[in-house]
Amino acid sequence: MKNLIISSISAVSLMFGASAYAASTVTVSGSTSVTGVMEVLAEKYQAAQADAVEVQGTGSGAGIRAANDGTSMIGMSSRAVADDELKAGVKQFTMAMDGIAVAVNNANGVQDLTAEQVKKIYMGEITNWSEVGGANMPIVAVTREVGSGTRGAFEDIMGLIRKINGQKVTAISPRAQVQSGNGAIKTLVANNPAAIGYISLGSVDESLRTVKVDGAPATKEAIRAGEYGVARPFVLMVQEDTAAEAQRFIDFIMGEEGAQIIESEGYIDVQ
Structure with a gap:
């Protein structure tokens, strides 16, 4: 009987210990552009140890607020974050670089645009593809939502x-169609021969085609060489006294294995 009681106590202790460790959950929220690669990083990380990672794509603005308020352990932004956007005690670092690809429908014959032409398209000053060497059809400019x-x-x-x-204030024409997320823009551009949109380089696939900007292709090599200028950082934000489980995940992201995953997903590691 004594041995049975001891065994039962041991079993309960083991169960409690295991569940307590498994309950260590790293919460991450913010940019929908960063979310894709972050989910892959989280999946690989969880496969090797017991900490759980919850990733939510809520937008860069929401990611900055979450880091400031502590409602998420890690905030994500797909743009540079100014120091005055962060509260005292919140630090930021760049986990990767990403190109913003200017993309068109596969049926569109335009191969190259200048940055000025792209700007004028989004301002509504260039409204027909024939003005930039394409077919005679109205341009459908597609943009992301405010706060993206x-x-x-x-x-x-x-x-x-x-x-x-x-x-x-934004100079993007109110006539531009607004879509939430890379996926929505890809779908619209892929199904509308007159459309043009901008998406994360890591999200580009065969459903649509990127155009050169000022003669430079939207590739990792061109970004590294400083030739393709439409690029931005993927920024993570954490409080300086962040929990140990969050720091372990950050160390994984910023380490060699994390860098390999970032590269394999089509982004540029900064290690």
């Missing part, structure tokens, strides 16, 4: 910001 890190980075890089009464 991809949109914020695209606006900054392409000069699509203007000031009104001292306030920065």
Whole structure:
């Protein structure tokens, strides 16, 4: 009987210990562009140890707020984050670089655009493909939603910001169609011969085609060489006193295995 009691206590202790460790969950939220590669990183990480990782694509703005408020252990942004956007005690670092690919339908004959032409298309000043060497058909410009890190980075890089009464506002035409997420833009562009959109380089597939910008292709090699200028960082934000399980996951992301996964997913590691 004594041995049975001891065995039972041991079993309960083992169960409690295992569940307590398994209950260590790393929460990550923010940019939908970063979410794809983060989910792959989380899957690989969880396969090797007991910590769980929960990833939510809520947008870069929400990721910055989550890091500031501590509602997520790790926040994600797909644009550069200004120091004054972060509260004291919150640090940031770049986990990868990503190109923003300007993409068109596979049936579109336009191969190359200048940055100025792309800007004018999104401002609504160039409205027909024939104005840039394409077929005679109206251009359907597709953009991301306000608050998207991809949109914020695209606006900054392409000069699509203007000031009104001292306030920065978008210069993207209100006629541009708004879509939430890379997937939605890909689907629309892939199914509309007149459409043009911008998406994360790591999201590009055969369903649509990228165009050169100022003669440079949207490739990792061109970004590394500084030739393709439409690129932005993938930023992670954590509080300085972050939990040990979150730090373990960050160490994995920023280590050699994380760098290999980032590269294999089509992004540029910064190790």
